[in-house]
Amino acid sequence: MPKQVDHRERRETIARALWRVVEQRGIAHASVREVAQEAGISHGAVQHYFATREEMLVFAMDFASEQTSRRVTEGVRELGDPPHPRDVLRVMLAEMLPLHPDARATSRMSAAYVLEALHDANIHTRARDGLAQGRDLVERIVRQAITDGHIGSDRDPATETNLLLALTGLTPLIELNVIEPHEALTAVDQHLDRLFTDKG
Amino acid sequence: MPKQVDHRERRETIARALWRVVEQRGIAHASVREVAQEAGISHGAVQHYFATREEMLVFAMDFASEQTSRRVTEGVRELGDPPHPRDVLRVMLAEMLPLHPDARATSRMSAAYVLEALHDANIHTRARDGLAQGRDLVERIVRQAITDGHIGSDRDPATETNLLLALTGLTPLIELNVIEPHEALTAVDQHLDRLFTDKG
DNA sequence: GATGTAATATGTCAACTGTATTGGAACAGG
């Protein structure tokens, strides 16, 4: 066996460089060459880890989703056991909104992902599956919270789930400096306060 | 005077061609040449009406905002006089969500607009001003509705405004076919029902 | 109908793109 390199780690390094390019210059500038330069390697090296540009983009986007999930998991672990569903949802939304650097990077990748999905069948399927999976998770939490009496039984789980996910619509307001991050959190908390019957 | 053409109209024709390209192939394919082809003219003709590609994009994006405003105005005119603020807000949200072809086209342009704004100071200012202006309009409606007793006086106008605009976060769910359009409208109506104290 | 200008088409150019190819350096097992 010749020189061995952690493939996964190398790909993640390149993906993070891609994130930075997307964040600072936009996805239009996320060319193989520019990502390579940002990562401090030759574009030939990038090609060694990603056969095509699309493969690189898909990996970077999936990686962004994974990292968001990871941050949510970590945030939830810091909650009580068992965590209150209101706090779990708050952590999820706080990590999906661009409220800190890591979340902003992944949020922008997600936005670019969705935009790409609208005219690329392959990415559409991936983005759809990922979003639907996240939606299912939220709906399960909502249903369980209704069962446990945290949320009124008169609430429709599907509609409440959609309204919760709609809160990511605060993103443009934050990114364009129309509202402050704390105003976004106030809105999220207000919505959650009205959704849950108990304020524990 | 030689052959005279309605400049504004020509620019709008090109802008609509740009919308179609963005909708079908993505903003990355919105080159001067491809837009010209979509519009059925030479790329030189496009340059005659727009000095640069950026000028073309900015015009098409501003035009999308104008058209959305126009659709809202028309929708509001069909309401009673004076229209109930709940119905006004419902029209605004329905036209901002990608629920019919025109709204979808302008919604996608808006999304591309915001993404561009994140790394282009000029576009950032324009997008921010437009969004802030729309936000102010919604907040005025909310404040008036509180004054008129349609919304409880315990509600905070700024937070309620942010929550209303957040409903545009349903867009990715609709565009990626995670939820059906009628589910989005159900969520919007549910939110409005809880915001307004009267159900007129 | 001559003329001038707006409208449009066509051509050119440098820059950049994704991908393919080639060559070689580093290194593990024989």
Added chain:
DNA sequence: CCTGTTCCAATACAGTTGACATATTACATC
């Protein structure tokens, strides 16, 4: 040492891009 494989740099290539320059066409005014 030799060999095979991985890693990666350099280069080539065909295609597209935006910007610009040039050419042609259409038409209102004189």
